[in-house]
Amino acid sequence: MEHTALGCRAREILDRIGDKWSLQVIAVLGERTKRFTELKREIDGISQRMLTVTLRGLERDGIVVRTVYPVVPPRVEYSLTPLGATLMDAAGTFVAWAEDHLAQIDAARADYDARQMDVQGDGAHR
Amino acid sequence: MEHTALGCRAREILDRIGDKWSLQVIAVLGERTKRFTELKREIDGISQRMLTVTLRGLERDGIVVRTVYPVVPPRVEYSLTPLGATLMDAAGTFVAWAEDHLAQIDAARADYDARQMDVQGDGAHR
DNA sequence: CGGCATCCCCTCGGATACTG
DNA sequence: CAGTATCCGAGGGGATGCCG
Numbered sequence: 001m002e003h004t005a006l007g008c009r010a011r012e013i014l015d016r017i018g019d020k021w022s023l024q025v026i027a028v029l030g031e032r033t034k035r036f037t038e039l040k041r042e043i044d045g046i047s048q049r050m051l052t053v054t055l056r057g058l059e060r061d062g063i064v065v066r067t068v069y070p071v072v073p074p075r076v077e078y079s080l081t082p083l084g085a086t087l088m089d090a091a092g093t094f095v096a097w098a099e100d101h102l103a104q105i106d107a108a109r110a111d112y113d114a115r116q117m118d119v120q121g122d123g124a125h126r
Numbered sequence: 127m128e129h130t131a132l133g134c135r136a137r138e139i140l141d142r143i144g145d146k147w148s149l150q151v152i153a154v155l156g157e158r159t160k161r162f163t164e165l166k167r168e169i170d171g172i173s174q175r176m177l178t179v180t181l182r183g184l185e186r187d188g189i190v191v192r193t194v195y196p197v198v199p200p201r202v203e204y205s206l207t208p209l210g211a212t213l214m215d216a217a218g219t220f221v222a223w224a225e226d227h228l229a230q231i232d233a234a235r236a237d238y239d240a241r242q243m244d245v246q247g248d249g250a251h252r
Numbered sequence: 253c254g255g256c257a258t259c260c261c262c263t264c265g266g267a268t269a270c271t272g
Numbered sequence: 273c274a275g276t277a278t279c280c281g282a283g284g285g286g287a288t289g290c291c292g
Contacts, residue, residue, distance in 0.1 A: 006153040010217060010223040011146075016231065020137075020265075027132040036274055045265055052275060053147040062234025072275045074272080083230055090223035091136060097216035098135040104209055105142065108188025146285075162254055173286055178255060199253045200292080264286080266275080271276075 018060055021046055022115045023091060026080065029064060033079035063087060082111045142154055147180040149170055149217060152206065153192060156214045159205035189213060 017023055020044035021043070028034065028042050040051050055078060063084035069075040080088065128163050135188055147169070154160065154168050181204060184190035189210035195201040206214065 006149075006156070006214075006217065006221045008150075009221050009228065010153065012151065013220060013224045013229055014140075014144055018140055022133075023132075023136045023140065027136070030132070040274095048275075049267085049277095050265060060235055061231045062237075063231075068274095072272095076273085076274060082268085083227060083234075084200040086227065086243065087223065088132075090220055091132065093219040094139060094216055095132050095135045097213065098139045101209060102135065102138055105187045105189075109186055109207070111188075112186040124223045166254095173254075175257095175287085176285060179285085194254095198292095200255085202254060254292095256289105257279105258289085259287085261286085264282090265280105265289095266282100267278105267280085269276105269278085 010106070016057070017087070019054070019057075021050055022058060025051070025054050025058060025082060026063065026088050026091070029078060029080045029084070033077050036076050039041075039078065058084070101122075142183070143189075143213070145180070145183075147176055148184060151177070151180050151184060152189065152210060152214050152217065155204060155206045155210070159203050162202050162204070165204065184210070 003078060016025070016109075023037065024043050024046075034042070036051070036055075036124050039055075040046060040048065043051070046054075055064060055066065062081055064078055065081050069076045069077070149174075150169050151165065154165060160168070162177070162181075165181075166172060166174060169177070172180075181190060181192065185192050185222070188207055189208050190204055192206075193203045195203070
């Protein structure tokens with residue numbers, strides 16, 4: 001029954017940080033507290049809208065904390081909560097796995113695709 | 127610059143197993159080799175189509191191996207490759223994190239939502 | 253039994269324009 | 273600077289039906 005728990009619980013995390021940008025935001029904030037524009041600059045390709053949406057979600061989940069300084073021009077800072085920091089550590093394990101095995105995956109992919117090509121271009125009875 | 131690697135690499139794994147079903151399939155197969163119908167039965171809510179699609183993807187990435195026995199009725203078995211097994215281990219870390227912290231996340235969420243309610247129902251200057 | 257093909261909805265996320 | 277609002281296309285994924 002552990003396997004069920006694994007699949008089920010894992011699903012719940014992925015529902016939260018499995019989207020396109022959350023992990024990258026967490027990773028960048030892991031470095032230090034940053035302002036909105038800094039984040040936007042450092043996360044390649046993210047739109048203003050998605051940065052906002054992502055940060056709101058992470059804030060809601062208690063992973064990121066948002067601090068507003070009522071000055072002009074506005075200054076808003078984001079940082080990881082302690083909870084967010086532990087999440088980043090857990091993610092580190094995953095990333096380590098990636099570093100070690102992504103090459104294998106790419107190889108397997110190329111292999112598989114080549115095989116499919118064979119099947120297609122081989123019989124060619126059409 | 128580690129943070130960049132984290133975000134970037136993590137993205138690549140999530141592109142592969144961050145979808146709705148992959149991790150659950152991996153988790154169930156972690157138990158032992160299973161047939162298509164067994165998987166369908168044990169993964170709650172998955173459609174036939176998505177099980178097929180997910181398994182094909184995992185097979186392509188070298189995470190799952192598909193064995194066809196040419197008998198009638200057809201018998202097809204799926205199991206984790208060694209690569210898939212290492213992935214499941216890595217996922218275990220994540221799941222451990224989930225077990226420990228999902229309650230915190232849910233609490234933070236409830237808290238955040240309650241706060242939003244205040245803002246809405248409070249001023250009520252509409 | 254173990255698929256593949258089709259239809260179709262609905263969410264994610266990008267582009268753009270406007271505000272305090 | 274740090275958002276919010278709106279529009280829109282791409283694709284993920286469910287339901288259903290047919291096939292070897």
